[in-house]
Amino acid sequence: MYKASDIPTKFESLPNEILLECFMYFNACQLFYSFDRLNYRLSCLIQNSTLHVDFSHVRKSIFDRFCKIILKNPQTKDRIYSLHLSNENSHGLIQKFLSSFSTTEFSHLQSLKLTIVGDKTIQKLNSIISSMKELSSLHLNCTGASTHDILSSLTTSKLKTLSATSLNRFPLHIDARFSITNLTISCCDLHHVCHLLASLPLLNYLNVKRSSGGPESTPYMGLNEKFCAVNLIVMVIDDFQYDFNEIEDFFNGLPNLKSLTICSADRPTMIDARQWERLITSSLPHLETFRFRFACDLWSTDDEILELFQQFQSDFWLKTHHWYTEYLSTGNDKWICTIPCPSYRCDLTAYYDAHKCTMFSRAANQSRDSMPNERVFQKNREFHFYDIVSLDIMNAETTTKHSLGINHIKILKDTVNLSGVCHLFILSDCKLDSASVLLRILQATPKLSSIQIDPSALLPLLVDDxxxxxxxxxIKRLDLYMSSYIPAQIFRDPNELKRFSKAFSNIEVLHCNTNQKTEFKYLLDNLQKLISLTALIKTLETRQTISEWLEKELAKQNANYDIKYEERNRMCLVTVNVWMG
Structure with missing residues (x-):
């Protein structure tokens, strides 16, 4: 009789070529952890597969184990084509990795992503990057000076995709400039955008998260560098802080642009349909996709904004290009945007018990004269907001405190597609009616894994089984409101701490305050799946006493950690960042 372990699974019955194709979609850390040494065949296949290593949100034990595999089998490094090193929720990971390997051991690497790079590791990174001749994709999340230093070391002529926090100067080797086709920048003023377009002749995709002058930038007085970006096809600017008259010359240099997404706040001149029609007709003849979100003057009346909105209802917008718009209004915001609203593909703020939310939208077959001054929803549209990843819920009233009830959740579900929400932020001014309210939110958001909430709103609800x-x-990530001031007590008694630890026994990332060493130790000992813990501890003990105790406890966890101390009013505030697991 066969044992269960002797019977091959359907997965193992697949041919080698299919398994190798499947392995390409695995993070190499999990691939080795799950399949290596499971049997001879799978081990051989893993030893010959292309490896994509992602060290973001990884347990320290798995990180240590995979590094040992690389050290024991040097040829493994030659099969690593993609590498992501991150210090986010894993303190000291980048430095620990770089201290284990020499600078020339990843010569076949094609994609490198670095998240939250510390200044101590820049010199080591420069040596590594200068040896990467095959690098085609580079993503940097670090300070501007660090970005400049790293890019100065880059000599490859194969770089196609570059993402950086800032890029005010462009120190790339000349070969790299002539190869980049895809560029993403977190912040860059319009002068430097022009410089980048002039410097990168093959660029076909540009994404600028924020473009504004800022206190240190030169005021925009027109183009100081002529360019003609004939290859640029797609441009996305999430936060554009310039007036319309400042951008006309800029768009003259983008003759072949096919897709434009632009969002702007506090710039009323951007809401001029006739100006946009003229600009698109004269300078952007190939534009096929135009998505925008423009904030209106907060003090404008609905009639005034409706008049602006109706300018976007001409044949040019509806019949020629099929670009439909709607007007959204809450107590704090008034916008005109295309459908779907581009700035809310990622984040959405929901106000409850504020001023009535008013929406205007019009289908192509509706008459402009027949549009009433009330809610008008485009036919066959189930929601107004799609693809929401992050949802913030707040009380928009400044004088009256309202509780969030079941009725608010029903309205929210009718308006917003919640199926993709991964992160929920419930602000401190938001009081939940009952545990059923949070339960309804969880039931409506199947992908939700992260919550940020005031502990005083959450902990009383944990009596509901x-x-x-x-x-x-x-829930895998929980943030119980870190505060830079003296932290308030979170857990009222040991029973509340026990209920919390039971409800969140599967938590992997936790941010919280603790008033006692015993609370901190209890969380370390009982939350067995923790990868990252950031805690603010308030104590009357001396810095030396609390330091010795913390180092002793953290040594038991085999953890990387960082401890910062602040003495205030005879009290010691200790911030501890721990990477473990």
Whole structure:
């Protein structure tokens, strides 16, 4: 009789070529952890597969194990084509990795991503990057000076994709400039955008998260560098802080642009349909996709904004290009945007019990004269907001505190597609009616894994067993409001601490305050799946006493950690960042 372990699974019955194709979609850390040494065949296949290594959100034990595999089998490094090193929720990971390997051991690397790079590792990174002749994709999340230093070391002529926090100067080797086709920058003023377009002749995709003058930038007085970006096809600017008259010359240099996404706040001149029609007709003849979100003057009346909105209802917008718009209004915001609203593909703020939310939209077959001054929803549209990843819920009233109830959740579900929400932020001014309110949110957001919430709003709800089951199964990241001031007590008694640890026994990332060393130790000992813990501890003990105790406890966890101390009013505030697991 066969044992269960002797019977091959359907996965193992696949041919080698298919398995190797499947392995390309695995993070190499998990690939080795799951399949290496499971049997001879799989081990041989893993030894010959292309490896994509992602060290973001990884347990320290898995990181250590994979580094040992690389050290034991040097040929493994030659099969690593993609590498992501991150210090986010894993303190000291980049430095630890770079201290284990020499600078010339990843000569076949094609994609490198660095998240939250510390100044101590820049010199080591420069040596490594200068040896990467095959690098085609580079993503940098670090300070501007660090970005400049790293890019100065880059000599490859194969770089196609570059993402950086800032790029005010362009220190790339001349070969790299003539190869880049895809560029993403977190912040860059319009002068430097022009410089980049002039310096990167093959660029076909540009994404600028924020473009504004800023206090240190030169005021925009027109183009100081002529360019003609004939290859640029797609441009995205999420936060554009210039007036319309400042951008006309800029768009004259983009003759072949096919897709434009632009969002702007506090710039009323951007809401001029006739100006845009003239600009698109004269300078952007190939534009096929135009998505925008323009904030209106907060003090404008609905009639005034409706008049602006109706300018976007001409045949040019609706019949020629099929670009449909809607007007959205809450107590704090008034916008005109295309459908779907581009700036809310990632984030959405929901106000409850504020001024009535008013929406205007019009289908192509509706008459402009027949549009009423009330809610008008385009036919066959189930939601107004799609693809929401992050949802913030707040009370928009400044004088009256309202509780968030079941009725608000129903309205939210009718308006917003919640199926893709991964992160929920419930602000401190938002009081939940009951545990059922949070339960309804969890039931409507199957992908939710991260919550940021005031502990005073969350902890009293943990007496509800059904809610606790959902929290335990779904939530992997929890932020209980870190404060830069003296932290308030979170857990009222040991029973509340126990209920919390039981409800969140599967938590992997936790940010919280603790008033006692015993609370900190209890969390370390009982949250067995923790990868990252950031805690603010308030104590009357001396810095030396608390330091010795912390180092002793963290040594038991085999953890990387960083401890910062601040003495205030005979009290010691200790911030601890721990990477473990």
């Amino acid at each position: 059904q809610l606790c089951k959902y929290l335990n199964r779904m």
